Amino acid sequence: METFSDFQCPACKQLYLGTSRQLNDNYVATGKVFAIHRDFPLPGHAYSRIAARYGRAASQLGRLEQVEQVLFENQEKWEQTGDVDGTVASVLSPADMTKIRALIKNPGIDAAIEKDMAIGRTYAINQTPTTIIHYKGQTYPVVGIVSYDVLHQFLDQLLSQ
C-alpha cells in the first residue's frame, strides 16, 4: 500500500490522523499490510518540499513516525511561519537534529523525493492524498480521504480473497 502524501496538505493531515494511525496499529504492525510513505509535495504549497526533505531525512534515521506525527499535528502552525525545522526539533534530540540538518543538504534527499513523484506520475496522480493498494497483481487507486471504517472493511474483504 503506497500513500502519496504532502505534509502541508490538510486532507493528508486528516487521512493521517483519522485513518493511517489506526491502519498502522491494526494492519501494518500485524503484518497484514505493507505500507510505504511516498512524498508528493504539491507545487502550490510553500513549505511542502522542505517538510518532505525533513521527513525523508528522518526516515534515514528511523525517526519518520515521530516527524510525520509532529508535522501533521502542527501543520497549521508551521505553514504560517515556515518553521519546519523548529517543529521537527521539538520531537527529536539535538544529536538527531544535527544529523537531519546535514542530511537535508544532501542532493540524494531531493533525488529520492523526485523518484517518489515520478512513481506517482506513473499512476497519473494529480492530488494528495492518493493511496495505491496492490494485491495479487491488481491495483486499486484510492483518491482523497477515506475513513478507517470504510478502508478496513475493504481491506478485510480484499485479504480474504
Next chain:
Amino acid sequence: MMQSSPLNLRRAVILLGRIFLGATFVYAAYSKILHPTFILHPWFAFQFAVKANLANFSGEVETFKFLSASTSSLLAHTLPFVELALGLLLLIGWRVRYWLTGVSLLLVVFLSVLTRAFLLHLDIKDCGCFATPEPLNAMTLVRDSVFLAAALLCTYFAFVEARKPHPWTAKESA
C-alpha cells in the same frame, strides 16, 4: 392525421436546455459517485469506491459550514442520486416541466450556498461540483448563474407549451 410536434423556437429551447441540463446533472452525479476513486470491479471494490467517494463529498459539503457533520453526510449520500434521477428524467423527456422545476429549485439552493460561502470568504478548495477539483471563485458563481438562467427559461417555456393542446390530441381543423 397524426403529426409530430411542430418544432417552434420555444420547443427548440426546451429540447436543447433539457439535454444540456440533463447531461450536466448526470455528469455531476457521476463525478460525486464514481470520482475521485474510480474502481468498477470486483463488486466489493466498487462498493468501497462509492462509499469512499460519498464520504469525500461529505467532507466537501462540510467546508461550506452551513450544516452539521451528520446532516452534511446525509446530504452527501442523497444529493448525487437526486441529481442522477433529475438528469436522466430530463434526458428521457417525460413530464419535463416538473423536472425542470426541480432542477431550477436545486440550482437556486446551490447558487445561494455558493454565494454565501463566497461572501463569507470561506476557504473552499473544492466546491464538489464536478470531477475536477475546483476552488470556489467568482467564475463558479457565474457558471451556476448561467445554469440557473437556462433552467428558469426552460421551465417557463415548458409550462407555456404544456398549456397548449398537443397536436396529437387536438382536434384537426377542417
